[in-house]
Amino acid sequence: MKITTKLWIGIVVLIALAPLGLLLPEYFNANDAWGEWGTDGIKELTGYIPRGLEKLSSLWNAPMPDYAFKGWEEKGLPHLSFAYIISAIAGIAIVVLAAFIIGKILSKKGE
Amino acid sequence: MHIPDGYLGPTTCGVFYAFMLPIWVVASKIVRKTLKARQVPLLAIAAAFSFVIMMLNVPIPGGTTGHAVGAVLAAILLGPWAACIAVTVALVVQALLFGDGGITAIGANCLNMAFVEVFSGYYLYRLFSYGSDVSSGRRVIAAGIAGYAALNIAALSTAVMFGVQPLLHKTANGQALYCPYGLNVAIPAMLGEHLLIFGWVEAAVTALVIKYLQKQAPELLAEGGR
Numbered sequence: 001m002k003i004t005t006k007l008w009i010g011i012v013v014l015i016a017l018a019p020l021g022l023l024l025p026e027y028f029n030a031n032d033a034w035g036e037w038g039t040d041g042i043k044e045l046t047g048y049i050p051r052g053l054e055k056l057s058s059l060w061n062a063p064m065p066d067y068a069f070k071g072w073e074e075k076g077l078p079h080l081s082f083a084y085i086i087s088a089i090a091g092i093a094i095v096v097l098a099a100f101i102i103g104k105i106l107s108k109k110g111e
Numbered sequence: 112m113h114i115p116d117g118y119l120g121p122t123t124c125g126v127f128y129a130f131m132l133p134i135w136v137v138a139s140k141i142v143r144k145t146l147k148a149r150q151v152p153l154l155a156i157a158a159a160f161s162f163v164i165m166m167l168n169v170p171i172p173g174g175t176t177g178h179a180v181g182a183v184l185a186a187i188l189l190g191p192w193a194a195c196i197a198v199t200v201a202l203v204v205q206a207l208l209f210g211d212g213g214i215t216a217i218g219a220n221c222l223n224m225a226f227v228e229v230f231s232g233y234y235l236y237r238l239f240s241y242g243s244d245v246s247s248g249r250r251v252i253a254a255g256i257a258g259y260a261a262l263n264i265a266a267l268s269t270a271v272m273f274g275v276q277p278l279l280h281k282t283a284n285g286q287a288l289y290c291p292y293g294l295n296v297a298i299p300a301m302l303g304e305h306l307l308i309f310g311w312v313e314a315a316v317t318a319l320v321i322k323y324l325q326k327q328a329p330e331l332l333a334e335g336g337r
Contacts, residue, residue: 030170
């Protein structure tokens with residue numbers, strides 16, 4: 001088997017394991033990463049929402065916020081784990097496509 | 112380590128976009144000279160690895176979460192300039208599609224993870240593996256040290272970006288406009304958690320993959336970074 005095939009299998013295994021990145025923090029009662037709180041979280045921490053932060057924080061509406069489907073915020077962990085895997089597949093598909101296009105444009109032919 | 116929208120003031124965001132722009136241009140020019148067509152799948156794999164490893168959040172029980180970036184591994188296998196492009200692709204998709212990292216902070220986040228971590232990791236690996244055989248244990252240790260140290264250097268630069276905000280932007284009554292925490296809070300918090308936990312995750316994934324490649328495809332390690 002070619003080494004790249006083996007590494008692609010590794011990526012697929014990591015996609016399958018990705019929900020651990022959701023479940024382990026939940027299990028160990030760990031919250032957001034430092035500096036990545038939402039406006040509610042920051043109000044809880046500091047007692048106020050910085051005005052500029054409030055304005056800019058809603059600037060971008062990502063199609064799959066937090067690696068989940070919109071409106072799934074209240075769904076249980078099995079649903080969120082499923083959405084997490086779909087997000088990983090979709091994200092990696094786009095990342096790989098973009099990397100291949102950039103790579104093809106930049107690389108030297110025939111080597 | 113993905114700075115969201117709203118934590119950095121507009122000027123800070125602009126400065127880091129302006130900083131990254133020439134780096135991306137130089138990276139494309141250098142990669143055009145050095146990347147071989149058969150390395151393109153490896154570029155895609157490195158970007159995919161970085162993307163998915165950043166989704167694997169590691170908890171500090173009762174505390175915060177963090178993750179490895181995979182930037183040092185990319186740098187060892189592809190050289191720093193191609194790795195910069197690979198990690199940038201992952202970060203841009205994370206910001207645009209998943210709101211992980213702000214779109215105003217893409218410059219800042221790429222500076223931390225696709226430049227600072229990539230280059231510090233690459234040169235630390237070169238330093239610690241200098242003169243060693245491709246199959247030597249020293250290579251594995253060098254990869255681990257580079258992963259650990261580079262993630263922490265990136266965490267420090269992220270903390271400085273957060274921490275200078277209260278100095279730059281305040282309302283008349285002293286409330287912060289953007290990130291409310293100064294350097295005295297941001298640096299110990301960011302660096303502490305990365306020194307304690309997340310740095311070891313980056314060290315482990317980097318070292319383990321290098322060990323695996325020593326057995327499976329030593330030619331990738333021999334050629335990496337040329």
